[in-house]
Amino acid sequence: MAGVLMKNIKKSYGATEVIHGIDLEIKTGEFVVFVGPSGCGKSTLLRMIAGLETITSGDMYIGDERVNDIPPSQRGIAMVFQSYALYPHMTVFDNMAFGLKIAKRPKAEIEKRVREAAEILRLTPYLERLPKALSGGQRQRVAIGRAIVRDPKVFLFDEPLSNLDAALRVATRIEIAKLKESMPDTTMVYVTHDQVEAMTLADRIVVLSAGNIEQVGAPIELYERPANLFVAQFIGSPAMNVQRAKIEKAGEHTTIALGRHRADLPIPSPAGMAGQEIHVGVRPEDLTIASNGDGLIDGRVNIVESLGEVTNVYVDVENGPEPIVVKLPGVQRFSRGEPVSLMAQPAKMHLFNESGRSLLYL
């Protein structure tokens, strides 16, 4: 079995460079998710692993083998496409068997491997059907089945759930998680823009933006210790609130001045930073409404979104153009324009320097 190793991978279309030197090691059997906004290069990177895009410069290894010049079919990979990409004129069986037939495997072996995959994916009753006679979820399972029969070392998924409706997406997500469990030695690389998929499926998440890696880490690590403002605001929903502040005292503990208020945070900062302007971030779920009216930030309630399990309150504040979002448990009632004072748990605050890097990673 094999992992994937990328060394300074770059991709250009003509003079336009879209991937700017990616270094990444994916270990054998790891489930890695590439996330990022549209156009960040996550799909391009996946297609470079697959061999569907050429690599402009750098080295790509699958296992111990440098695969830059090896055709896709010999890289030991299988890919599940966003649009399923089933062959419309072939039955489910033939769709899954196509690769093995091309490889001229014995008939009995093809039969056995396809039947096994169909069994796992509960597709046995549909083997003689054409793709057009299947539902979206079934088609996606056929696409996964086609990948399984190839018995790949590296399993690639390109936004496999984005064409499914919400309920089916959750069900298929769980199925993919189970699939991973049943194939512990198979490396999986999964591209999505949906952070729920990323958080629930990944061993490690790679956050990409504009052709660069922003941060690599376990889901909870990205959530608790984002390396920069981009990751901080990309992971988590609603996005992290960010305000300008000033460091008054740096050291083991950091004292910041936020508007008229002052807070002592159990977060270390480099000694030389006293007096500097910084960004301070706090997640909506780490904010509370101060009962005594003496919080850290004052504002007025603007919009209230009641989701039942939680209530998102958008608070207009004086020292920032963006409203601050507070995520409160259960159903909460507020009237528009009501003055509120927001309280943050000091330990749950995030500090970023002028250029957006987290002070923890300086």
Added chain:
Amino acid sequence: MALSQTTAAPAASESGFASALTTFVTALAVMAAGLIASIAVAVAVYAAFDFVLPYTKLLNALLVMVLGVAACFGYFWSSNKLLDTIYPASGAQIVSNITKANAIRPWLFLGPALIVVGIYLVYPVVNSVILSFHGPNGEAWVGTRNYEWLAQDPAFRESVRNNILWLIVVPAAATFIGLIAAALTDRISWGNIAKSLIFMPMAISFVGASVIWKFIYDYRPAGEAQIGLLNAIVTGLGGNPQAWITVPFWNNFFLMVVLIWIQTGFAMVILSAALRGIPEETIEAAVIDGASPFQIFYKIKVPQIWSTIAVVWTTITILVLKVFDIVLAMTNGQWGTQVLANYMFDWMFRGLDFGRASTIALVIMVMVAPIMVWNIREARKGIR
């Protein structure tokens, strides 16, 4: 019956039939009024211009063209206006009026076309059937004698054999070469230029193409300078010049080349569009599955455009059944190259036998009809 839709209108006291009749009569009346008005105006304008301007052919032709188009617009505008005047979209009857007007309007717009198609397509078929039971001048009833003659006629058998040869070779060759051309031109940078070149013969008339190819097949006795391309190549390679279009049996194929040359462009353009419609991801999936470019072509791409290939194939088949100009211009059916359409033409205008010509025409129609029906069905499937 779309006309009876007006029964839904609130004119409840009328029976469905009476209502439909009213609609039909109104539609006919409005159509007639619109036609008469627009033609009258066009003729009046023509007369006025004719009176004022000096007569020159070019000017006259231009005037007729402009007035013809204007009269068409005039018909649609005036009949539409008239309908809106009879059933105004206002007043107490507004709902009933709009419903009635909407039931009539499509027939007004379709009417002239339906009438023209009826006169030019349906009537000739009926008349051909009648003529096929009559003698040379279409007067004496001869029963099935024309059909009996046809069954015995060696020239007819030769025509049928040749038509079948054409049917097998030309659609297959044009579709196949067109498919290859479509696949190859999609992959090269100068593909669009290549496509234009391959498509260009489509713009040449069959007779024009025949003349071009007659030059290619041209024969001069051995020893003289060969102006025909084919003979020039043959003699250049040390062979003897041949009168290609007189070589029995094989000359049929030399004629077929002309139609293949013309039709390949058509096949290529349609198939190229179909090939581009294939989802790119299915091809990428096949690449990952390890299929070679050749396997991708015939196992993934071709099956996905199969319905388009079928439509192209049958469209060319129908054209081939009617093949006439090429044979007329190149051999006029001599040296064993006769085909049905040319044979019909021979009996019609050289033999001056309306009965026999009509019989042959009906044979052609019977051969074309099933392919046509299938073709239209396939094409509709493609649209859905």
